[in-house]
Amino acid sequence: METKTNRRQFLKTTAAAGGLTILPSGVLFGQNAPSNKLNVALIGTWGRGDAHFNVLSDENVVALCDVNEEHIAHAAKRFPNAKTYVDWRKCLDQKGLDAVVCCTTDHTHAFVANWALNRDLHVFCEKPMGNTVEEVRIVQANWAGKKNKLATQIGTQRHELPNFERVRELVMDGAIGELQHVWAWGNRQIRRSGYLPAQGEPPAHLHYDLWLGPAPFHPYNPGYFSGGPGANCLQWNMFWDFGTGQIGDMGSHTIDLAWNALDADLPTSAVAKGDAYNPEVTPVEMEATFDIPANSWRPAVKVTWCQGGAMPRSPKGYIDLNKIGHGVMFKGTKGYIVADFDSRLVLPFGNDSDLTYYKRRDPKDVAPPIGNFQKEWTKACKTGSKTSCDFDYSGKCIEMMLLGLVAYRVGEKFNYDGKTGKADNAKANELLSRKYRDGWTING
Numbered sequence: 001m002e003t004k005t006n007r008r009q010f011l012k013t014t015a016a017a018g019g020l021t022i023l024p025s026g027v028l029f030g031q032n033a034p035s036n037k038l039n040v041a042l043i044g045t046w047g048r049g050d051a052h053f054n055v056l057s058d059e060n061v062v063a064l065c066d067v068n069e070e071h072i073a074h075a076a077k078r079f080p081n082a083k084t085y086v087d088w089r090k091c092l093d094q095k096g097l098d099a100v101v102c103c104t105t106d107h108t109h110a111f112v113a114n115w116a117l118n119r120d121l122h123v124f125c126e127k128p129m130g131n132t133v134e135e136v137r138i139v140q141a142n143w144a145g146k147k148n149k150l151a152t153q154i155g156t157q158r159h160e161l162p163n164f165e166r167v168r169e170l171v172m173d174g175a176i177g178e179l180q181h182v183w184a185w186g187n188r189q190i191r192r193s194g195y196l197p198a199q200g201e202p203p204a205h206l207h208y209d210l211w212l213g214p215a216p217f218h219p220y221n222p223g224y225f226s227g228g229p230g231a232n233c234l235q236w237n238m239f240w241d242f243g244t245g246q247i248g249d250m251g252s253h254t255i256d257l258a259w260n261a262l263d264a265d266l267p268t269s270a271v272a273k274g275d276a277y278n279p280e281v282t283p284v285e286m287e288a289t290f291d292i293p294a295n296s297w298r299p300a301v302k303v304t305w306c307q308g309g310a311m312p313r314s315p316k317g318y319i320d321l322n323k324i325g326h327g328v329m330f331k332g333t334k335g336y337i338v339a340d341f342d343s344r345l346v347l348p349f350g351n352d353s354d355l356t357y358y359k360r361r362d363p364k365d366v367a368p369p370i371g372n373f374q375k376e377w378t379k380a381c382k383t384g385s386k387t388s389c390d391f392d393y394s395g396k397c398i399e400m401m402l403l404g405l406v407a408y409r410v411g412e413k414f415n416y417d418g419k420t421g422k423a424d425n426a427k428a429n430e431l432l433s434r435k436y437r438d439g440w441t442i443n444g
């Protein structure tokens, strides 16, 4: 039987040679066959998991895991040869795996990602990377030591839209002068008063205790499972023990549009305000502002995240930012850029409004399209190429956003040291992590 290293080397060599391989007959099939396909475990096999079926059909899906046996049956129709599991911890111990795609609830992402890295598996993890600053930092630190052999990607697939690079080029090339302040916002407003009350028993096909996983116990209620495919996260992600509300949800996508244009490091401070604090439910309305240090091409800037009704002021009365459900705005010394995921508007002001100060980038220096976002990751698993939303890039971004939630709960501004991962505020430091149910460890 092949060793994992031999198989990895084989995948890399064949991919580098254009993927053309002549295999000896008789060893074409099976999870250990020397093919140029990845042996993948899909964890979370319905809903968002479905969005990965097409790309994964080009690989060997050898394991399917879901806490809902009906959802496993759904994926098994597409991948009938895969072994099946209800507990991701057992799934990750299947021999011969190369890579994992994780589409489970947010409160298990950092666990699955970290356990997978511990087993030297490539990881694609749906957003967000974790629900606390500590979780994100643990996963990041783990990957930091394995960057040269494992590919990672967070599921912010809108990043493949060309607008992401066009906005970045405008900002970097000075279309609005020197950058000063960046806003990102989301308008979603899903109001809940608290965890759902106990109602009935979990159906036989649902392993509810495994669904709760590391989260504190909450009684079963079918309401947590009543959403349509790919939208069921909106039934549980606003509760503190399961998600982070808007931040982990659309916030992950929208802040990515801003973050991609900043080359940012972690913030040095955070301050936030919003709805009255509810210990069970994350805020609907919230505004969080961060100080981001200068880098080689721009000065220090402020980044503000607005959600659920909080909005930046429009630069001109004739632009109604409220009509952009999920958007970003960059303010520079010479004007503004307003953008959504696939369009952008440059608004120069004052004497510079003829834009003569701005030179359009030479076409040869314009970033090429990244192509299919999930394929960017499968290619990276095979060739060692870079992914756009790896655990470093996306990890720092979500760490900043999670610090916003901490600042909201603390109720006052604090300073943050990205090197040590500590704030100068005792309450903030307590809120950087959370407790897990007995029997669950993030580092297994």
Ligand SMILES: NC(=O)c1ccc[n+]([C@@H]2O[C@H](COP(=O)([O-])OP(=O)(O)OC[C@H]3O[C@@H](n4cnc5c(N)ncnc54)[C@H](O)[C@@H]3O)[C@@H](O)[C@H]2O)c1
Residues within 6 Å of the ligand: 043, 044, 045, 046, 047, 048, 049, 065, 066, 067, 068, 071, 086, 088, 103, 104, 105, 106, 108, 126, 127, 128, 155, 156, 157, 210, 211, 213, 229, 230, 231, 232, 233, 234, 248, 249
């Ligand atoms: N990238 C995007 O555009 C996008 C879109 C929707 C959802 N998402 C993300 O995908 C994830 C899933 O969202 P969803 O709406 O599909 O949710 P969901 O509640 O439908 O869960 C998806 C699947 O995972 C299974 N599951 C849940 N916990 C599990 C566990 N511990 N082990 C194994 N299987 C488990 C569920 O039974 C379900 O089949 C969320 O993290 C969400 O943020 C991303």
